[in-house]
Amino acid sequence: MNVRNIKPGIDSVGAIDFDRRLFDSLIPTPDGTSYNSYLIRGSEKTALIDAVDPAMDYVLTSNLDDLNVTQLDYIICNHAEQDHAGAIPLVLDLYPEAKVVCTPKCKGMLIDLLHLNEDVFITVNDKETLSLGNKTLEFIHMPWVHWPETMVTYLREDKILFSCDFFGSHMAQTALYAEDEFIIFESAKRYFGEIMMPFRVNIQRNLDKLKDYNLDMIAPSHGPIYHKPEFILNAYKSWVYNEPRNTVLLPYVSMHGSTKDMVDYLVGALIKRGVEVKQFDLTVADTGKLAMALVDSATLVLGTCTVLGGAHPLASNAAFLANALRPNLKFASIIGSFGWGSKAVEQITGMLTNLKIEVIEPVYIKGNPREDDFKALDKLADTIAAKHREHGFN
Numbered sequence: 001m002n003v004r005n006i007k008p009g010i011d012s013v014g015a016i017d018f019d020r021r022l023f024d025s026l027i028p029t030p031d032g033t034s035y036n037s038y039l040i041r042g043s044e045k046t047a048l049i050d051a052v053d054p055a056m057d058y059v060l061t062s063n064l065d066d067l068n069v070t071q072l073d074y075i076i077c078n079h080a081e082q083d084h085a086g087a088i089p090l091v092l093d094l095y096p097e098a099k100v101v102c103t104p105k106c107k108g109m110l111i112d113l114l115h116l117n118e119d120v121f122i123t124v125n126d127k128e129t130l131s132l133g134n135k136t137l138e139f140i141h142m143p144w145v146h147w148p149e150t151m152v153t154y155l156r157e158d159k160i161l162f163s164c165d166f167f168g169s170h171m172a173q174t175a176l177y178a179e180d181e182f183i184i185f186e187s188a189k190r191y192f193g194e195i196m197m198p199f200r201v202n203i204q205r206n207l208d209k210l211k212d213y214n215l216d217m218i219a220p221s222h223g224p225i226y227h228k229p230e231f232i233l234n235a236y237k238s239w240v241y242n243e244p245r246n247t248v249l250l251p252y253v254s255m256h257g258s259t260k261d262m263v264d265y266l267v268g269a270l271i272k273r274g275v276e277v278k279q280f281d282l283t284v285a286d287t288g289k290l291a292m293a294l295v296d297s298a299t300l301v302l303g304t305c306t307v308l309g310g311a312h313p314l315a316s317n318a319a320f321l322a323n324a325l326r327p328n329l330k331f332a333s334i335i336g337s338f339g340w341g342s343k344a345v346e347q348i349t350g351m352l353t354n355l356k357i358e359v360i361e362p363v364y365i366k367g368n369p370r371e372d373d374f375k376a377l378d379k380l381a382d383t384i385a386a387k388h389r390e391h392g393f394n
Helices: 052-066 088-094 104-114 181-209 230-241 260-273 288-294 313-325 342-350 371-391
Strands: 003-009 010-012 015-017 033-035 040-041 046-049 075-076 099-102 121-123 129-131 134-139 149-153 160-164 217-220 245-253 275-283 299-304 330-336 363-366
Touching: 015 052, 033 217, 046 104, 052 088, 088 104, 099 104, 104 121, 181 230, 181 288, 181 313, 245 260, 245 288, 245 313, 260 275, 260 299, 260 330, 260 363, 260 371, 275 288, 288 299, 288 313, 299 342, 299 371, 313 342, 330 342, 330 371, 363 371
Parallel strands: 046 075, 075 099, 099 121, 160 217, 245 275, 245 299, 299 330, 330 363
Antiparallel strands: 003 010, 010 040, 015 033, 040 046, 129 134, 134 149, 149 160
């Protein structure tokens, strides 16, 4: 159904999901996704690199049938999450002689998640190899990219890195390779912001592990294959190593217009001072776009009205998201208004404890903004612009 040949003896046998619009009941996937699985047939042994989401296991089995796969020796599980490992029980039913190859930690997780028997496993150490005859698989442990049990698999003779979630993108397309780099860049950045950004420091260490490998292709388990791997390697290096840009991310929610007036004024004040602003109305904002903006913004200014003495739930959700994703933010502040009282500032700042940020004095006012309130917003804009210049953000 979806079999596509990569090189002699190497086929893509996974599933393309054009219709999926929400991942993990949380992440928007406006372009769908794919669950990539790769079949490698050596001169002596055959291996399947990752499986697919159980919802599309019939695609994988149909593809294996189309290729007349009568023997499967190994199922390489780079990552235990169900969208890659969930179809393993069915594959084992069809090929009971196959062994599941994974890290020791992954073995325990697969037993918990899929109730696999202990005798189906072969666990491998970091840099351990497995021969398929004329093809050699090398397993490189990459813990916390993005789960603790993760590894990637390198096919030495063909110089292909099967990276599972690492370097992935939620994108459904029939093209096998990443040809349109502009579109792929946005999809990959969205994926990084939503999923990989909390593990930025771990990714730095694991990128270093790949320096000595000659890579002709990077084949992730979501999205297209990178046949020009420097493109995605350079993108990841910029996302995990570079300082943030001269950018303020300003998500907000306003019930009766007071907070919106403050947001509009602050945006104009920042523009006058040469600061880029990315503004999001939280009542309609795409969570993925918000995550992308967090990747390289220097400052977060959260605008919120008051609900029952506290921050609006949508503002709290945005603060929770920023705190969970752990972007490389340097500064944060809060603006908004209240009618009779509010603890919104304390609530929001208390939700940003994972971030190594300086909190700039908030501008939180009673009622509609007055002249003095706009002056306070000018002062906030002055402070942000000065701190960005001081740190050399551009």
